[in-house]
Amino acid sequence: MTLALIPPSEHVHWWFATGILIVGLCLVAEAIVGPEVWGRRPWRRYLWPGALFLMGLLMWPVMVFFTNSTLHVIAHGVWAQVGMLAGAAHLGLARGKLVNPAWRLTMPLAFVVSGTAFLIHEQNGALYSRSAFVHHAAGWLLIVGAVFPLLLAYRPRSTAFGLGYAFTVIALAVVIYTTRDVASIFGHLSPEAGVPHR
């Protein structure tokens, strides 16, 4: 067994996918039972906003240790900021410190900004490699899926919008779980991408 201090980047992607999956399951449950029942136990109100805030916070060390270009640094920094902003805003709403429902708009903002960062910082076409495809898929998923948290901000009790929002988050987790450092996508892999492994 060899011990390297820095894990391969695909492992970090899987850890974040796990965090996103936890948030997604909580959102599905909240959409099914409604915000009143979900919020009956105080700890549960803080569960997914807290997880989101934590993921935003943890994106900073990822930005420092796993980026190899300015564009990567900016994209990871943007994810960290909008993740923390949306998480903190929803923590504030859960606590009652924030009362203006417009703070819910931080979530569609986070979706659109994150999706745009995914698309801008991937400079190769979707079939260049698995990683490139993941960036394109995640980017468009977030930009199109932003419509659900946006509508939910205006109709917070809508089960349909809540489920659409939750399954967008779960789909994002699935997409990120497919990340590999160098691997083909639908049988395509650019020779410039490197040697595939695992």
Add this chain to the structure above:
Amino acid sequence: MNTQLATEARPRIRRSARATAVLSLGPLTAIAGLVWAIVQPHRITLLDPTDQGFWWLVSQPPLYVMLVGVLFHALVAPGVVADLEEAEERDS
């Protein structure tokens, strides 16, 4: 024979569709992880740990998915269903 000790029959709990849906989230997630592990057994490096680096032994993504499902089912779902049933009982 003491008839005072007759076992009380427990009423069968009929869960609402919403409660059943919440209770099925964890198992469905765990099954998804299990299916992934079966389709890609090489992702479970514990099955063949020789020559694996530290991080490859730590990272078992299908196990992560299963773990999330199990934890959600054990820690989150019971409380949500209890609160939901209490609310449904109050409203009926």
